[in-house]
Amino acid sequence: DTGVSQDPRHKITKRGQNVTFRCDPISEHNRLYWYRQTLGQGPEFLTYFQNEAQLEKSRLLSDRFSAERPKGSFSTLEIQRTEQGDSAMYLCASSLDVVFGNTIYFGEGSWLTVV
Amino acid sequence: QQPVQSPQAVILREGEDAVINCSSSKALYSVHWYRQKHGEAPVFLMILLKGGEQKGHDKISASFNEKKQQSSLYLTASQLSYSGTYFCGTPRGSGNTPLVFGKGTRLSVIA
Numbered sequence: 278d279t280g281v282s283q284d285p286r287h288k289i290t291k292r293g294q295n296v297t298f299r300c301d302p303i304s305e306h307n308r309l310y311w312y313r314q315t316l317g318q319g320p321e322f323l324t325y326f327q328n329e330a331q332l333e334k335s336r337l338l339s340d341r342f343s344a345e346r347p348k349g350s351f352s353t354l355e356i357q358r359t360e361q362g363d364s365a366m367y368l369c370a371s372s373l374d375v376v377f378g379n380t381i382y383f384g385e386g387s388w389l390t391v392v
Numbered sequence: 393q394q395p396v397q398s399p400q401a402v403i404l405r406e407g408e409d410a411v412i413n414c415s416s417s418k419a420l421y422s423v424h425w426y427r428q429k430h431g432e433a434p435v436f437l438m439i440l441l442k443g444g445e446q447k448g449h450d451k452i453s454a455s456f457n458e459k460k461q462q463s464s465l466y467l468t469a470s471q472l473s474y475s476g477t478y479f480c481g482t483p484r485g486s487g488n489t490p491l492v493f494g495k496g497t498r499l500s501v502i503a
Contacts, residue, residue: 310490319394319479319493320434333490368433379488381424381481383433 279303281384283369289390290359297355298387302371309352310381311344312368320368320383326352327374359391393417395482397494404470404501412497414480415462423456423463424481424491427474434479437465467499475501 282301290296302309307328312320323342324334328349341359346352356363366386372379395416402410414423422441426434440456440463452474456463467474477498481491 317495319481319496322484322490322492325490374488380436380439381491382436383426385433 281369281371281382283367283384283387285387286385287388287390289392292361292391293358295355295357296359296389297353298367298369298389299351299353300369300384301351302369303382305373306371306382307349307374308372308379309346310370310372311352311354312370312383314366314368314386315364323354356389359389361391364389364391394492395423395480395494397478397480397497399497400495401498402500404467404499406472406501406503407469410467410470410499412465412467412478412480412499413462414464414482414494415460416482418461419486420456420458420461420463420482421486422483423454425454425463425465426479426481426493427476428479428496429476437478470499470501472501472503475499 284299288296310325311323314320322335323338324344326346329346341357344354366388368383368386370381370383372381395414398413404410424439425437428434451468454465477496479493479496481493483489484492
């Protein structure tokens with residue numbers, strides 16, 4: 278399977294703990310995105326990379342969230358000192374960087390439950 | 393700014409048609425449509441790039457009117473497999489920027 282893969286698929290953690298999610302994009306895609314989705318809502322943009330450069334972070338992204346893409350391939354999203362409000366599905370997506378109208382492909386998502 | 397979708401939810405019997413609308417308060421350069429089934433990731437359906445452009449995917453088609461800053465998704469002769477939540481996404485800025493998604497339209501197709 279050459280789609281976007283995410284790990285772990287499900288994570289239950291206690292409030293205050295740190296969690297890390299990994300994303301492996303489609304191999305030839307140089308753009309990688311992180312979104313968050315809660316029940317009944319559309320995906321909410323968090324941050325994105327072009328190769329290893331982080332180009333934009335949402336103002337909604339608190340300092341407890343950090344993302345990296347060290348070699349321009351896989352990416353990690355870390356949440357420090359988790360809060361119950363962090364419970365959501367974290368979606369990774371990737372695309373090519375084209376001039377106009379890039380198609381974004383999503384991974385299966387990583388479900389986070391903070392108890 | 394988040395695009396606005398309507399209706400919020402619709403229930404159809406197999407074989408019936410539906411239209412889902414997506415509108416924006418700002419100029420649109422492209423509109424992207426996705427379908428998401430419960431507990432799964434959004435799946436790409438189609439992208440529309442030009443004013444007045446229409447595209448089709450099986451019995452699902454879409455139109456894009458950039459002057460009116462809106463797009464519509466047409467589902468004809470609906471099948472049970474069409475059930476899910478449909479999202480439209482539009483670029484956050486001009487050019488090739490990440491997408492911002494609407495709140496979705498939940499479509500339920502019943503036998």
